[in-house]
Amino acid sequence: MEGEITDQPLVRIDRISKHFGEGEARVDALRDVSLDVHARQVVALLGPSGSGKTTLLNVIGCILDPSSGAMDLVGDRVIEDGRWLRSDLRRLRLEKIGFIFQFHNLIPFLDATDNVSLVLELAGSSPAEARGRASELLDYLDVGHRAGAMPAKLSGGEAQRVAIARALSNRPRIILADEPTAALDSKRAQIVMDLLRKVAAEQDAAIIAVTHDEKIFDRFDRIYHLRDGRLEA
Amino acid sequence: MNLAYRDIRHNLFRFVLTCLGLGLLLGVVLAMIGIYRGLIVDALTIARAPSVDLWVVEANTRGPFAEASRIPGDLREAVARIAGVSSAGSITYQTVEAEYRNAKLRLYVIGYELTRPGAPPEIWRGRPIARSHYEIVADRSTGLNLGDRIRLGRNNFTVVGLTRDQVNSGGDPAVYITLADAQRLQFDLAPPAARIAMARGTGGASRDTVNAIVARLQPNASVDVAAATIHRWKHLSAISQEAQELILTRSLVDRARRQIGLFTTLLLIVSAVIIALIIYTMTMEKLKQIATLKLIGAPDRAIIGMIVQQSLALGLIGFAIGATLIINVKDYFPRRVVLEPDNVLILGLIVFVVCLVSSGLGVRAALKVDPATALGG
Numbered sequence: 001m002e003g004e005i006t007d008q009p010l011v012r013i014d015r016i017s018k019h020f021g022e023g024e025a026r027v028d029a030l031r032d033v034s035l036d037v038h039a040r041q042v043v044a045l046l047g048p049s050g051s052g053k054t055t056l057l058n059v060i061g062c063i064l065d066p067s068s069g070a071m072d073l074v075g076d077r078v079i080e081d082g083r084w085l086r087s088d089l090r091r092l093r094l095e096k097i098g099f100i101f102q103f104h105n106l107i108p109f110l111d112a113t114d115n116v117s118l119v120l121e122l123a124g125s126s127p128a129e130a131r132g133r134a135s136e137l138l139d140y141l142d143v144g145h146r147a148g149a150m151p152a153k154l155s156g157g158e159a160q161r162v163a164i165a166r167a168l169s170n171r172p173r174i175i176l177a178d179e180p181t182a183a184l185d186s187k188r189a190q191i192v193m194d195l196l197r198k199v200a201a202e203q204d205a206a207i208i209a210v211t212h213d214e215k216i217f218d219r220f221d222r223i224y225h226l227r228d229g230r231l232e233a
Numbered sequence: 234m235n236l237a238y239r240d241i242r243h244n245l246f247r248f249v250l251t252c253l254g255l256g257l258l259l260g261v262v263l264a265m266i267g268i269y270r271g272l273i274v275d276a277l278t279i280a281r282a283p284s285v286d287l288w289v290v291e292a293n294t295r296g297p298f299a300e301a302s303r304i305p306g307d308l309r310e311a312v313a314r315i316a317g318v319s320s321a322g323s324i325t326y327q328t329v330e331a332e333y334r335n336a337k338l339r340l341y342v343i344g345y346e347l348t349r350p351g352a353p354p355e356i357w358r359g360r361p362i363a364r365s366h367y368e369i370v371a372d373r374s375t376g377l378n379l380g381d382r383i384r385l386g387r388n389n390f391t392v393v394g395l396t397r398d399q400v401n402s403g404g405d406p407a408v409y410i411t412l413a414d415a416q417r418l419q420f421d422l423a424p425p426a427a428r429i430a431m432a433r434g435t436g437g438a439s440r441d442t443v444n445a446i447v448a449r450l451q452p453n454a455s456v457d458v459a460a461a462t463i464h465r466w467k468h469l470s471a472i473s474q475e476a477q478e479l480i481l482t483r484s485l486v487d488r489a490r491r492q493i494g495l496f497t498t499l500l501l502i503v504s505a506v507i508i509a510l511i512i513y514t515m516t517m518e519k520l521k522q523i524a525t526l527k528l529i530g531a532p533d534r535a536i537i538g539m540i541v542q543q544s545l546a547l548g549l550i551g552f553a554i555g556a557t558l559i560i561n562v563k564d565y566f567p568r569r570v571v572l573e574p575d576n577v578l579i580l581g582l583i584v585f586v587v588c589l590v591s592s593g594l595g596v597r598a599a600l601k602v603d604p605a606t607a608l609g610g
Contacts, residue, residue: 093530099528099529099607107236109244110234121234122532150243170530
C-alpha cells in the first residue's frame with residue numbers, strides 16, 4: 001500500500017514539544033515528537049482524546065507555536081528551537097498547506113466554485129483564472145455538476161469533495177485532514193480516502209490525517225499512534 | 234471576490250429587514266432633527282415676516298414675542314419721523330381660539346396697517362386684504378379655504394387670501410387682519426363688561442393700543458442710532474431685528490430646542506449602539522467561517538474588509554431608507570419638519586462614522602478568532 005517515497009520529506013518534524021501552562025498546571029501535549037512524511041504518502045495520526053494529535057496537526061498547520069524543536073515544510077526550515085522563522089504564517093499556510101475539515105467548513109455564502117476559487121484569489125490569481133482552476137478541480141473530483149450549488153444544498157459526500165477541491169486549489173504539497181470521513185457513511189468514507197490517495201499520488205503531495213475511523217485504516221501508508229504526547233509508529 | 238456582497242446576497246432577506254429596521258430608526262433621528270430645525274424656523278418666521286429692521290416695544294420689555302408689550306398706536310407717526318426710518322407700522326399679536334367646522338381652531342392673529350410694514354410676506358392663493366374690515370388672510374395650515382367665513386370675537390371674517398408656513402413659535406397658524414379689527418378683537422370688552430366700565434366712568438379709554446411698532450430703515454441708516462433715539466423716550470424700547478431673532482431662539486424656544494436637541498442626541502447614541510450590536514452579532518455568527526478563512530490563509534485585510542463593507546452597507550442603505558421615508562412623510566407632521574440638505578448630509582456622515590466605529594467591535598472579535606477553532610467539530 002505504501003506510496004513511492006522520495007528522498008526529501010515534505011514534512012520533517014524534529015523533537016517538537018509543546019506544553020501548556022507552567023508548574024503544577026503544566027500539561028505536556030507533545031513530547032519530543034519526530035516525524036517525516038514524504039510526497040505521495042498518506043499517514044494517519046491516531047490516539048485517544050487528549051493524546052496530542054490535534055496539537056501536532058496545529059503545529060504542522062502553522063497555527064500553534066511549539067515550545068521547542070524544529071520543523072521543515074517542503075524543504076524550508078520554518079521552526080528552529082521552537083521559534084517560527086517566518087512571520088507570515090498565514091501566507092505560509094496559503095502557499096504550502098491545504099486543509100480538509102471534519103465538517104467540510106465550506107463558506108456557506110459562496111457556491112462550490114467560489115469556495116474553491118477563493119483560495120486562489122487570496123493567493124493572487126485573477127478571478128477568471130481562479131474560476132477556471134476551480135472548475136477543473138471540481139470536475140477532477142467528480143463534483144463538477146454541482147459547481148453552482150451552495151454548500152447547504154450539497155450532500156455530505158459532495159461537500160467533502162468540494163472541500164478537498166478547495167484544499168487542492170493552490171497546489172499545496174502538504175494536505176492536513178482533520179477527521180475527513182467522520183461525517184460520512186462507510187461507503188462515502190472509502191470513496192473520499194481513495195480520492196485522497198489519488199490526490200497524493202497525482203499531485204505529489206503528502207497527506208496527514210487525524211482520524212478515529214477504523215474503516216479507513218487500510219487506506220493509510222503509515223499509522224502513527226500518539227499517547228500522552230509521544231509518537232509511536 | 235467581494236465576500237461582503239456574497240454574504241449579503243446569501244442572507245438578503247435578513248439583511249433587507251435589518252436595513253429596514255435601522256432605516257426606521259434613522260428616519261426617527263432625521264425627523265427629530267427636522268422638528269428641531271422646524272422649531273427654530275417657526276420661531277423666526279413671524280418675526281421675519283414683516284421684513285423690518287427695528288421693533289419698538291414697551292420700555293423694559295423684550296416684546297412682543299418673549300414678553301407682553303403695549304404701547305399707544307399713535308406713536309407710529311413719531312417713530313416714522315425719526316431720522317433714518319423710511320416707514321413704520323403698528324402691529325398687534327394675539328392668540329385666539331375660533332370655531333371652525335365644529336372644532337376649536339387655535340389661531341395666531343396678527344393685526345397690521347394695510348399700507349404699512351407688517352403685511353404677510355407672500356400670498357400663496359387669493360389676494361391681500363383690500364377692505365378695512367372683516368377680511369382675513371390665513372395660513373393654509375389652518376385648514377381654511379378661500380371664501381370661508383370664520384367668527385373671531387363678535388365679527389365674521391371672510392378668507393380672501395392664503396399664506397404658506399406662517400406659524401408662531403408654538404406652531405399655531407397665523408392669520409392676518411387689519412389693525413383696526415385686531416384692536417377691536419383684542420381690546421373691546423364684551424357688552425356686559427363694557428356697560429360696567431361705562432358706569433364706572435372708565436369706558437371711554439382709547440383702544441388705540443398696539444403691541445409693537447415695526448420700522449424699516451433707509452439703506453444707509455444705522456439701526457443703533459435709530460434705536461438710541463427711541464431709547465431716549467423713556468417709555469419705549471427698541472430692539473433690532475437681529476436681537477429680536479436672538480431673543481426668539483435663545484429665550485422663547487430655548488427649552489424646547491434644547492429638549493429636542495438632547496432627545497436627538499440620545500436617539501443618535503441609541504442608533505450607534507444598535508448599529509454596533511447588529512454588526513457585532515453579524516460577526517459573531519460568522520466566527521467559524523472567519524476562523525476557516527484565516528486557516529486557509531485569508532489575510533486580515535480581507536476579513537476586516539468584509540466586516541467594514543457590510544457595516545457601511547447596512548448603515549448607508551438604512552440611512553437612505555430613513556431619509557427617503559422622512560422626506561416623503563414630513564409634510565404630514567402636525568408641525569413643520571425642516572430638512573436642509575446640510576442636516577441630511579451631516580447625519581449621513583455621522584452614520585458613516587458610527588458604522589466605521591461600530592464595525593471596530595466586530596473587527597476586534599474577528600481578529601481575536603483563533604484559526605485553530607476551524608478544526609474539530
